Amino acid sequence: MSLISSRLLTEPAPLSWIVHQRWHPWLVLGLVCVGAFVGQLDATIVQLALPSLGATFDAPLQHVSWVALAYLLAFASFLPIFGRLCEMFGRKSLYIVGYALFIVASALCGLAATLEQLLLFRVLQGIGGSLLGANSIAILVATVPTEARGRALGYFAAAQAIGMSAGPALGGFILANLGWRWIFWVTVPFGALAIIIGWLALPRSTIGARKSFDFGGALLIGPALILIVATLNHMSHWGLFSPVTLGSFSLAALLLWLLARQERASSSPLIDPRLFQSPSFRCGTLAVILAYALLYGTFFLMSFALGHGYGEPLAEVGLRLAIVPVAIGLTAPFSARIKDRMGEGLISVVAMLLCGLGVTIMMLSVGVSPNHRLLDTMAFTLIGIGLGLFIAPTNNWTIASVPAELAGAAGSTLNLMRVLGTSLGVAVGATTLAWRLSEVTGKDRDWLTADSESLLTAVHESLPALLVIAVAAALVAWRGAPAGKAAQLT
CATH class of the missing domain: 1.10.287 (Helix Hairpins)
Known part of the structure; x- marks a missing residue:
């Protein structure tokens, strides 16, 4: 029995010829970048599809929102578990299994005949995505030479940003031309190619001292x-x-x-409690949760407003919503330089003021102004710039607030908080929109039977929840950020 279990846990050796090539580390980098791209693509592409899925399955808001939440909660719940299991039993085999589970579940999502089937397959997809998320950075760090690691991590972050940016635009095109099932099938070829590359190129894991689970x-x-x-x-x-x-x-x-x-x-805890002994770390993790709740709450509410309130073509809706992640990706590289001049606390407040201004413009636009396209574009740009200035500096000072030996655990915990924030953003968007819609149309009406004016009014009255989130994020970050950085530069 022990021999069988030993063989099952033995990772396949990489192809010797590939390992000895100078470009081998960059092939591995490309593999984990594909995983980062697919994960972010799936997270944003589904947000745009929620109204279409709700109409297809005749589902109320609270039920259709679980198409996003099932994936996110499965991802978050299993992330620390798989992080520990991969430390104990090796990363290569579990990473390949994660890709396989992800693409099989994605294909099944596209074949789902009922909402219940779709939710079940989304849970499986989230478990597969969690296996990828628990391994990607560790595999990259173990494979890429130290002198090139910073550049590699930059490419990894870029792949995430491209995936997040492509999600709404690609989703809008697919929904308009191919139908909702293809938003799940589109990731299958990427995953299949990644399994082949992973089997041939990923090095075997180096397993340290076995920890208890x-x-x-x-x-x-x-x-x-x-x-x-x-x-x-x-x-x-x-x-x-x-x-x-x-x-x-x-x-x-x-x-x-x-x-x-x-x-x-x-x-050997899954989430090291020593991290939360630092007040800055506690504030930083809460700030990250709120930032991603703001981002995905915006996606949720404005998908319904643009696609079903105004009745805009889905391809156009996707391009408009893509403004937010594109602005994040363009702004984030400059956030460190601006942070050095302003200080961590001040840049957090300024960033969330920009987000709050963007939400305020949406409140003046949705269901109110005939120039909503121009105003919405301005709002999306401001929210993207604000989040681009907020997220990276907050991540940095949060991780820096704990001892160096806990930096890895801090990064994993922040990744968990990011996913939790995404889940909370969808949940807050769904519950506020359902609440306001019931008040506007009456208890016997839902979004499927509501007219466009009522739906826009409900979205308009839901937007203050995003403003509250932005204010809370600014206050929490100001409280937790280290002081004195700007003063040192003057």
Whole structure:
């Protein structure tokens, strides 16, 4: 039995000829960049498709939002689990398995006949994506030479930005010309090619001292995250102070308390509690959650406003929404230089002021102004620039706030918080839109039967939630950012 398990856990050797080529590290970099591209592409492409999926399956807002949430929560719940398993048993085999699971689940999503089937396959897709996310940076760092690592990480970040930017534009084209099933099938060829390259090129893992596995943390983290997001997503239907809502939040708080207690007691916790001893790290992680909640809350609400409120062609909607991630990608490279002049705290406030101004312009535009195209474009640009100035500096000072030996754990935790923020943004967008729509049209109407004027009014009245998120992010970042950086430069 031990011989069988040993063989199953033995990773396939790479092709010797490929390993000895000078370009081998860059081939591996290309492989992990494909994973980064596909992951971000899937996250943004589905946001645009949610209205179409809701119409196809005749689903209310809270139900159709789970097409996005099922993937995100599965990704977040399994990310720390797979991160530890890959440390214990090696990364290559699990990375290839992650790609295989991702593309099989993607193909099944495109074949789904019911919403329930689609949600199940999205969970499987999220598990596959989590295996990729838990491995990509570690594989890159282990393969690329130290002197080229900074450049490689830059290419990796660029692949993420390109995937996020391409999602709305490509999604709009696919929805307009091929139908929603192709938004899932489009990633399958990329994944199939990556499996072949991974099998031939990825080096075998170097496994260090075997750590114990935190079974208690693994059992608690998923239910806690799912319950929080599910309660936020269905709160408009249950009622803010209903027994179900209050009971769900109470149970989620209990699970989080048990998780924190378990992690403090574990010798090898999935989420290292020492990270949260730093006030700056606590504030930084919350700021990251809020930033991504703002980004994906904007995607959710404006997808419904542009596509079904104004009835714009989906290809045009995708191009318009792509302004936000493109602005993020163009601004982020300059954020470090601007941060050095302004300081971490001030740049965070200025960045979120730009985001808040963008949300305010949307509030003056959606369902109000006849010049909504121009105003929306201005708003998307400001939000993208603001997030581009906010995210990278916040990540940097958050990781820098913990001891060097915890930097890897800090980066993994921030990745988890990013996914959690995305989930919260979708949930907040869905619950506020459903709540306002029920107030505008009456309890017996939903978005499928609402006229365009009512839907635009509901989106307009939901946008203040994004403004609250932007203000909260600015305050949290100002509180947690280290002081004195700008003063040192004057």
